[in-house]
Amino acid sequence: MIIRNAKVIICSPGRNFVTLKIETDQGVYGIGDATLNGREKAVVAYLEDHVVPLLIGRDASRIEDIWQALYRGAYWRRGPITMTAIAAVDTALWDIKAKAAGMPLYQLLGGASRNGVLVYGHANGADIAETVDQVGRYKDMGYRAIRAQSGIPGVKGAYGVGRGDMYYEPADAILPTETLWDTSSYVTFAPKLFEAIRNEHGDEIELLHDVHHRLSPIEAGRLGKSLEPYRLFWMEDCTSAENQEAFQLVRQHTVTPLAVGEIFNSIHDCRELIQNQLIDYIRATVVHAGGITHMRQIAGLAALYQVRTGCHGATDLSPASMGAALHFDLWVPNFGIQEYMRHSEETDAVFPHSYNFEDGYLHPGETPGIGVDIDEKLAAKYPYQPRQLPIARLRDGTMWNW
Numbered sequence: 001m002i003i004r005n006a007k008v009i010i011c012s013p014g015r016n017f018v019t020l021k022i023e024t025d026q027g028v029y030g031i032g033d034a035t036l037n038g039r040e041k042a043v044v045a046y047l048e049d050h051v052v053p054l055l056i057g058r059d060a061s062r063i064e065d066i067w068q069a070l071y072r073g074a075y076w077r078r079g080p081i082t083m084t085a086i087a088a089v090d091t092a093l094w095d096i097k098a099k100a101a102g103m104p105l106y107q108l109l110g111g112a113s114r115n116g117v118l119v120y121g122h123a124n125g126a127d128i129a130e131t132v133d134q135v136g137r138y139k140d141m142g143y144r145a146i147r148a149q150s151g152i153p154g155v156k157g158a159y160g161v162g163r164g165d166m167y168y169e170p171a172d173a174i175l176p177t178e179t180l181w182d183t184s185s186y187v188t189f190a191p192k193l194f195e196a197i198r199n200e201h202g203d204e205i206e207l208l209h210d211v212h213h214r215l216s217p218i219e220a221g222r223l224g225k226s227l228e229p230y231r232l233f234w235m236e237d238c239t240s241a242e243n244q245e246a247f248q249l250v251r252q253h254t255v256t257p258l259a260v261g262e263i264f265n266s267i268h269d270c271r272e273l274i275q276n277q278l279i280d281y282i283r284a285t286v287v288h289a290g291g292i293t294h295m296r297q298i299a300g301l302a303a304l305y306q307v308r309t310g311c312h313g314a315t316d317l318s319p320a321s322m323g324a325a326l327h328f329d330l331w332v333p334n335f336g337i338q339e340y341m342r343h344s345e346e347t348d349a350v351f352p353h354s355y356n357f358e359d360g361y362l363h364p365g366e367t368p369g370i371g372v373d374i375d376e377k378l379a380a381k382y383p384y385q386p387r388q389l390p391i392a393r394l395r396d397g398t399m400w401n402w
């Protein structure tokens with residue numbers, strides 16, 4: 001099966017998505033997500049100028065060889081742009097292989113290890129009362145695991161609090177929106193939020209929380225300790241992870257489980273975290289970490305150290321990403337949980353898909369391939385909108401981690 005054409009489709013049905021479509025001489029095609037929120041056009045250029053010309057004429061069935069050629073052949077290894085581009089090719093090729101075999105992708109990977117994929121949704125509110133209500137709403141929808149984020153008194157634009165009903169879209173302006181960050185206000189507020197949620201909703205529901213890289217290691221240790229009574233499923237990105245050793249300090253001070261990795265793009269970003277058992281969940285995902293091929297390596301390493309997967313799944317990852325992740329999740333032996341932020345109706349219409357939510361679990365469906373398609377005519381009606389992620393500053397104006 002020879003690759004005859006590969007094209008990059010950019011659309012914005014409510015938000016921007018970049019999709020790679022690879023077509024073969026036998027009429028079978030595959031798609032892969034290539035969206036890198038706020039930096040979309042860099043991946044588009046990488047794909048169109050440097051990757052697509054290398055694909056034409058290659059045997060689409062040689063997924064591993066093509067992965068190695070794109071990784072080693074560039075000489076310049078790793079990084080979000082390169083690895084997102086490789087991921088899009090890899091996902092599209094797995095889609096093709098599974099379609100050609102007449103199987104849903106999870107069957108090709110080794111078959112289902114579970115009946116469904118446990119997912120967590122996002123409950124967020126302007127204050128504690130509203131966030132407690134939103135957790136109730138997600139429970140009513142059938143979710144068994146819920147991430148809770150709340151506005152903090154006196155802190156404008158706290159992370160994770162949306163304006164919409166079901167989802168938040170942080171990339172909201174052509175130039176970055178400025179938000180404020182105040183660590184002292186946050187670390188005293190967060191335990192009160194989780195105390196209120198447990199008081200209202202009891203012990204059974206799984207609760208998650210995202211710190212979004214904002215604390216120092218010792219502050220993160222203290223926060224983890226103060227959240228212990230509320231038994232979080234995980235505390236995510238409690239400190240920035242460029243220095244993997246930093247997590248030793250967090251680990252020494254808390255037994256709150258730790259999740260890291262949505263911005264990782266390679267096994268080398270998490271090797272020490274995993275080998276030293278400094279985290280409990282690895283959040284790398286198909287679209288930003290080199291596709292199914294590389295995610296299998298990451299998960300294999302993690303399995304040796306009892307680290308489980310918890311793939312990123314915000315709305316800036318397209319349904320093509322979600323579909324591929326769900327096949328991976330259904331198969332991967334050391335699965336933990338999958339993030340699931342619902343897409344808008346416009347996005348769902350552009351990307352028809354077979355995955356479905358029931359009783360707190362997602363299933364990728366039985367459609368051959370990744371089970372997600374793109375309606376190109378409809379996509380063309382939603383042109384690209386330049387958008388950037390916000391930035392955060394401390395009260396004195398110092399630039400901080402958003």
Ligand SMILES: O=C(O)C(=O)C[C@H](O)[C@H](O)CO
Binds near residue numbers: 170212312389
């Ligand atoms: O979903 C999460 O946990 C996030 O932290 C979402 C990120 O802010 C988002 O994907 C950035 O593009």
Ligand SMILES: [Mg+2]
Binds near residue numbers: 210236237262
């Ligand atoms: Mg996160």
